Amino acid sequence: MGRFVEGQDRRQSWLLPSSLDDYVTADNPVRVIEVFIDELDLGALGFTRSEPAATGRPAYDPATLLKLYLYGYLNRVPSSRRLEREAQRNIEVMWLTGRLAPDHKTIANFRRDNGTAIQAACRQFVVLCRDLQLFAGATVALDGSKFKAVNNRDRNYTVAKVAKRLEQVEASIARYLAALDRADREGNDVPEARTQRIGEKIAALRRQMAFLREMEAQVETADDGQVSLTDPDARSMATSGRGTGIVGYNVQIAVDPEHHLVVAHEVINEGHDRTQLVPMGDRAKQATDAEAIVGNYPPPCAGWVSLIPCRDGSHRS
Incomplete structure (x- = not known):
């Protein structure tokens, strides 16, 4: 063991820096985020709750949430749940937010409610880069x-997809109907429960076919021949x-x-x-x-x- 690089004892006491600022170097990008956002007029850009309410529970400053959002953008952390974890363990984020740790729902709601304002802030950054x-x-x-x-491929419909799925459903219905015919010919040799299950599957397939017919009509009227259900x-x-x-x-x-x-x-x-x-x-x-x-x-x-x-x-x- 003596020839390997050895770590330090976890139980050893150390005199660590007394402030978070000592952990963030002078050329760290988070300092750029801090200066840029602090100079923005968030109310003029359209951020909601830029002025604190006089009553009720205090809310997070939109500047703090915007700093957290931009940090995630620069470091490829798009998930609100991951940003929540970073705020609890990442020294750079602790420095940037003043050790505040918003929950993922707060981060997601901020991003949802301030999409246009975030775009305006990005335009201000482009203007700043141009001036510099x-x-x-x-x-x-x-x-x-x-x-x-977010839209799954199975919830996106085109003319070809609808035609192919209709063909598959029709083939499945034909297969189950043939199974019912065999059950009728065999009489009492086929358990009644199995016949009932086949009938339920046929009913489900007919409902699916009706849905696909509706999708077919929507696809035909769409401008580009596509319909997405989750993300239109x-x-x-x-x-x-x-x-x-x-x-x-x-x-x-x-x-x-x-x-x-x-x-x-x-x-x-x-x-x-x-x-x-x-x-x-x-x-x-x-x-x-x-x-x-x-x-x-x-x-x-x-x-x-x-x-x-x-x-x-x-x-x-």
Whole structure:
């Protein structure tokens, strides 16, 4: 054992730093989150409960919940339950929230009730990056990525899916009806309970067929031929793997190649990127305050867009 790196005795007493601030280095990203959010006017951005109520149980400051949400975004912790655990054990989060640990329901409700305000805060961050000249201004990289929705694949319906499932249900009904015919011919040799179970399955299949007929009518009237029951705006999309696919969203992103900052983004439900290059180029032009876009790559590919910055170097809101 003497040749291995040895740990310290858990029962040994140590003189640890007396404050949480000693654990967070001066260049830690959480300090950027702290400064950025503290300078925002959350009421003007539309955050709910930005002014504390005069009566009742005190609520969490929206600034605290926004800091926790942005920390999760930067560290790939999207789950409200995981953010709740991080607030109880992560020193960086303890420093950021003042050792407050909101429960997961509070975090989820904040995210649900302040979606538009969070987008406005993101726009303020883009404006800040532009004012600090963190965008190179010469080129941006554009690409799309598929994000899975909560909607299960079995709760997404297309013309082909409905037709295939109707065919499967009809085949199952025919199989059970044939089993009932055999039971009638065999007479008393077949237990009555088994015949009853087969009848119940046929009734369930008929209800499923009626539901599929209803879905067929909805799919035919849908603009893009799809219906999602859990997330109405989610769509079935093919992924890079052969024979694979997800029900989700297509997120288009424009990134500054020098500092790797997101210049602009847009969430769409089209399963391809063929028509997104020019619209995202326009968004990148507005975000970076460039005068024009040059060197556009034609559809159907994402790629690089060259931007011409303002001649006078000014930045317009």
